Amino acid sequence: MKDTPTAEQLRHRIDKGATGDKVPAHDPAAAPLGTDDEAAGAPPTKEELQAAHRDRPTVSERAVIAADSPKRPSHMPLLLGAVATLLALLAWLFFLAD
Numbered sequence: 001m002k003d004t005p006t007a008e009q010l011r012h013r014i015d016k017g018a019t020g021d022k023v024p025a026h027d028p029a030a031a032p033l034g035t036d037d038e039a040a041g042a043p044p045t046k047e048e049l050q051a052a053h054r055d056r057p058t059v060s061e062r063a064v065i066a067a068d069s070p071k072r073p074s075h076m077p078l079l080l081g082a083v084a085t086l087l088a089l090l091a092w093l094f095f096l097a098d
Contacts, residue, residue: 005049005050005052005053006034006049007034007035007037007038007044007049007052008034009053010034010049010052010053010056011034013053013056014056019056
């Protein structure tokens with residue numbers, strides 16, 4: 001980026017969904033990104049703003065990261081099997097008691 005990006009530009013990228021953090025929509029924040037720093041008398045430096053823009057991945061970069069991430073195995077079949085076994089055992093005990 002030739003010019004130093006601003007906190008407003010970063011907030012705009014996030015709001016339009018360019019970073020993949022959220023769906024494209026206006027975010028009515030009580031204190032928009034960067035406002036609290038400026039109000040405290042310590043606005044972000046050029047280096048901090050450049051790092052924030054540089055380090056925030058784009059939507060396509062997030063898609064690549066997600067595609068490369070290992071998939072966690074689902075424990076749902078094991079859980080369903082345990083519940084079914086427990087229900088069968090309870091039904092068997094219920095009818096055996098009669």
